[in-house]
Amino acid sequence: MTKPLVTILDDEPAIRTILADALEEAGFRTLSFSRAAAFEAALKTHKPDVCLVDLGLPDTDGLTLVHKLALEQGAAVIIISGRAQVQDRVTGLELGADDYIIKPFDPAEVVARIRVRLRTPKAATQTGQIARFNGWEASFDSYTLTDEAGQETPFSHAEGEVLRLFLDAPKRLISRAQMQESLGGGAGDSFDRAMDVRISRLRTKLREDPKNPRLIKTIYGAGYIFLGDVQWT
Amino acid sequence: MTKPLVTILDDEPAIRTILADALEEAGFRTLSFSRAAAFEAALKTHKPDVCLVDLGLPDTDGLTLVHKLALEQGAAVIIISGRAQVQDRVTGLELGADDYIIKPFDPAEVVARIRVRLRTPKAATQTGQIARFNGWEASFDSYTLTDEAGQETPFSHAEGEVLRLFLDAPKRLISRAQMQESLGGGAGDSFDRAMDVRISRLRTKLREDPKNPRLIKTIYGAGYIFLGDVQWT
DNA sequence: TCCGCTTGTTACAATTCGTAAGGTTTGGGA
DNA sequence: TCCCAAACCTTACGAATTGTAACAAGCGGA
CATH class of the missing domain: 3.40.50.2300 (Response regulator)
Known part of the structure; x- marks a missing residue:
């Protein structure tokens, strides 16, 4: 959005x-x-x-x-x-x-x-909103992720919300509560699962190794940390 | 001056x-x-x-x-x-x-x-009657789209309304609600379908690949984004 | 009147995304 | 060390949203 x-x-x-x-x-x-x-x-x-x-x-x-x-x-x-x-x-x-x-x-x-x-x-909502991090390029105009080789993967609106949250606060802990609030989901165990799924899907698109995630790190009991070096242009 | x-x-x-x-x-x-x-x-x-x-x-x-x-x-x-x-x-x-x-x-x-x-x-957008974007030329005088090879395709009034909306706000999300308002359609599930159809027809004329649209992008649950680099003359 | 064009409507296919269910990992305690 | 409960991940499914083909109504011109 x-x-x-x-x-x-x-x-x-x-x-x-x-x-x-x-x-x-x-x-x-x-x-x-x-x-x-x-x-x-x-x-x-x-x-x-x-x-x-x-x-x-x-x-x-x-x-x-x-x-x-x-x-x-x-x-x-x-x-x-x-x-x-x-x-x-x-x-x-x-x-x-x-x-x-x-x-x-x-x-x-x-x-x-x-x-x-x-x-x-x-200032009308800056177009060409592109974030670069660790070889990736995320465009919030076209909703696509591009890897170093230039291969594009589209990401969805829901995935984009999560990604944006991470890109706005790299290398900082983001608690599940914060995430819920930002993503406008009602509280509750069920939405908790929904968030897991969103993150899981995002990880897949970022080709994260499930055993050893390099970008989206889970802090057990606390939340997540995004470890990319982000630069918006 | x-x-x-x-x-x-x-x-x-x-x-x-x-x-x-x-x-x-x-x-x-x-x-x-x-x-x-x-x-x-x-x-x-x-x-x-x-x-x-x-x-x-x-x-x-x-x-x-x-x-x-x-x-x-x-x-x-x-x-x-x-x-x-x-x-x-x-x-x-x-x-x-x-x-x-x-x-x-x-x-x-x-x-x-x-x-x-x-x-x-x-922006003094309303004076320009011809818009160029990504190899296309849209004329609101003659209601035609012209591709790079010079081939012309006429577009209708209804299609033109949608196209103009996009060309006036490129690379910005346009919600379905906004669109309905601009196109003067009464709300309701039935007009929702009508809008889909208009956009679908416009996409066909712009020769969009249904699997991978480059110009008119759908944001599920939110609206549409037009990705052309628009220049009015 | 007939014909062609435009446009809304309907019906169904395709996509997205939350939910449920089951599996896996984590970290503390025995 | 082993065990277990809580936290987290992943897969599959279904409801909601969106895409498109086919049809029908309306309109204008020959």
Whole structure:
């Protein structure tokens, strides 16, 4: 279904939580950061559709960051700031921001303004979403996996949901509970089995050795870890 | 390079003056109106780049006007309103406005926000009547598809509706619901089949391999994705 | 009126994906 | 070490979704 990806950059944990909850509720995928350094590192591997940026971060000048983002990324940039002076807003917008929201904000308005940005072609859900990892190439446009030899294997919507979850959080433990939530399945033992099957099918397409999986590793009693070196382009 | 044209629609003369002065100072051409009727009449002869619209006009429902403007797609629409409720803003943005500025406003910010809109021009898709994609050429003048060898295949109105929908949103998921809405079909299981058939016929004309479609891809449970690299001329 | 084209409808084939059932692995305890 | 229960994997099956061929209704032109 290709949900749009929105990044949140703010040093206040409470604000990150509020935004992330509201955005996921509204049907977006989110990635949260408290520091510009971590955010910029993540941009090397992810390609967001919209970036929410707080000015006044401790480890960088927000405006410089905004300017850089606007120039380099295809993403729309929305500033969320406590600085309410008109002059701040004008320079923020001039430096390349697509919108400027003042704290305190209402999450519903943030969602609405993000949707507006996604409507216009600039950030309209980035096409050509391709992730590369360990010789594989996964295209979420054509729903195909391509191996090093160029051989294509289509993957289904359900498999894609799982794959995307992994590709968005490589080398991190993903608990079954998290997975259930992201995949929108009702809780219960029966959906547990359904997830197993999804993962099993995905493993088959990735040609994993059942005895010795290299990419999707099971952590008994805890969840899964995806071990690929992921790069989104 | 001519100056961008901005229209101002507000029933308070003082506001019109302030805005017009600030905008012309900033290098825009402006047209001011106090009534929606006059504004809509002017649209027949002028093609503004940005429209500033006040809600709460005496002779029309502002939101309806905004919606109509947004659909006709030429210009960016910015609402300027005294109604400060979050809900007002959200519905305004949802109905198609590109920005929402609350009175009282600072003219400098209005100018900045207009400039942002001009930076990312809206797609002017409706002018092009010929689309090229992956060796094909689709003409909506003559309702024909032409392949690389120059061989023509006519397509019908119903097929054209589907094709246009795809060509306007390439590489994006189009849900069945969206499609039904755009194609004006009543909901219901029977129309669902009708849509399948339309798409099936279009696929035949595009010589898609049923086992492995390259252009119109089905996402089970979600909708369709058109994978061509589209260029309108 | 007849003919051909378009388009919706019906019926059935094909695909996807959750569910059930049985097998395998894991890790702790005897 | 062996045993066992819980956790996890895989296969097969069936309900839901989607594809397509065949038919019928509607329309316009000769």
